[in-house]
Amino acid sequence: MLRVGDLNRSIEFYEKVFGMELLRTRDNPDNKYTIAMLGYGPEDKSTVLELTYNYGVTEYDKGNAYAQIAIGTDDVYKTAEAIKLSTGKLTREPGPLPGINTKITACLDPDGWKTVFVDNIDFLKELE
Numbered sequence: 052m053l054r055v056g057d058l059n060r061s062i063e064f065y066e067k068v069f070g071m072e073l074l075r076t077r078d079n080p081d082n083k084y085t086i087a088m089l090g091y092g093p094e095d096k097s098t099v100l101e102l103t104y105n106y107g108v109t110e111y112d113k114g115n116a117y118a119q120i121a122i123g124t125d126d127v128y129k130t131a132e133a134i135k136l137s138t139g140k141l142t143r144e145p146g147p148l149p150g151i152n153t154k155i156t157a158c159l160d161p162d163g164w165k166t167v168f169v170d171n172i173d174f175l176k177e178l179e
Contacts, residue, residue: 055162058104065089068137119165130168131156
């Protein structure tokens with residue numbers, strides 16, 4: 052779950068840049084928050100990303116916490132190009148990691164949360 056300052060902006064980012072699908076939203080006015088669930092398949096059969104917007108909160112201090120998401124991709128180079136054409140900020144150019152040769156690229160979303168895209172085939176080789 053990631054807390055976001057503008058739910059609509061974040062939904063649009065994850066749909067357009069990451070290719071995710073908005074699965075559902077739920078507004079909870081009594082507790083002053085709205086959530087959106089996004090993913091690459093049905094919620095009951097795949098991993099989902101939950102975005103939470105707390106009414107009136109537009110920024111979050113990450114303090115000394117660290118969070119990142121890792122997502123598999125078939126082509127880190129094409130993924131990096133899609134990020135460059137969007138509102139995302141590329142933080143690592145695509146290419147292999149020294150020592151293990153797994154190709155990755157990384158970016159920040161509009162709220163500054165980091166996502167690392169990992170080459171699917173390279174990652175499976177790491178597990179062998």
